Amino acid sequence: MENYDSSIYDKLSVAVDLLVFTIENDALKILMVERSEDPFANMLALPGVFVGIKETLDEAAIRGIREEAGLEDIYFEQLYSFGEVERDPRMRIISVAYMALVPIEKLNFHAGERTLSAKLVDVKELLGSDEKVAFDHKKIIEYGRWRLANKVEYTKIAFHLVGEEFTLPNLQKVYEILLGKSLYKANFRKKIAPMIEETDRSTSGDAHRPSKLYRLKDEE
């Protein structure tokens, strides 16, 4: 670290921007807000908060998830920091992006408490379209989408998108949505078998046969 004389060094603002992912109607969705004023008025943006001088990055993320998405106690992790000089036309703001994952049930439950007009946007549709998104948020979403698909391969991250108990077809569907491809049932089950355990419950079986409910193993 260089020697430091506070008078000669630049100060910047730092924001935490939130990628809150969920799965709804068999599609990956992300929570976005419509901006009410310039810059980028009426365009979609990621929810976010400025990092306060007495606040860690994680604390700012937790506050943002609560204030902007009306959610508590959901899984989140730091994703990447974006620091293009002109990314915000107002001033220099470095964005530390956080990714959060939440099962749709929990998101719907909290919808009434949301303070902003947050809405769920289909990630694939958004990224495949010409729709402009505020700031560099489209690039940030693209990066988050890529990292999520990547982590699905070698971590248990996908389990944060299902409830605590899930059926195997439901879990497979989540994996397929995140990976963007179909999986062979036998291969999929072999791969996840070491991570899960049966409960003694099943889904109630309206038109379908009841499906066994599973949960993530506790260990490690």
Add this chain to the structure above:
Amino acid sequence: MENYDSSIYDKLSVAVDLLVFTIENDALKILMVERSEDPFANMLALPGVFVGIKETLDEAAIRGIREEAGLEDIYFEQLYSFGEVERDPRMRIISVAYMALVPIEKLNFHAGERTLSAKLVDVKELLGSDEKVAFDHKKIIEYGRWRLANKVEYTKIAFHLVGEEFTLPNLQKVYEILLGKSLYKANFRKKIAPMIEETDRSTSGDAHRPSKLYRLKDEE
């Protein structure tokens, strides 16, 4: 993003701290500098620079690698941002850590140009000892060490620690050092076979039989 009134939001300083890893004498080493003044005078610290108002994070990392380590054109990637409130006793500074990997030959070649008294520190010894390191840099090194081991499993990152041409025993040694365990030669060679190709050169064979030199395949 909240609406913004520049008078009421806090501004912070942002630094880029550099984890320059190399392998020397069969051990993972990291480039560190001895601090000449308080805070943490005479303690080891990561090299780093403050991010200028007109500079992206990557640009600051490139500048830091050049100014503090005397290196150009080496592999680097952003690692993680550290934002504990009290991590620097002087003022609030958020650190965006970058990890860089360089073969020891390149580091030695440039040693004469280094402006600071940078030196190579054995990572395993440092992390296993009680030695205090400036700021939260020991924690940052621990995180970098973990991430590096992790990425070795599913990326080609280890190749940045060998020269452009390498022998298979040399490459295996690098993998073993990063993973912290011995590997079976047959399994290792099967795993890396798709990534590499033979050159028409061999090491000259003093006491040993000459070893074929390989390089990373170009594709993708």
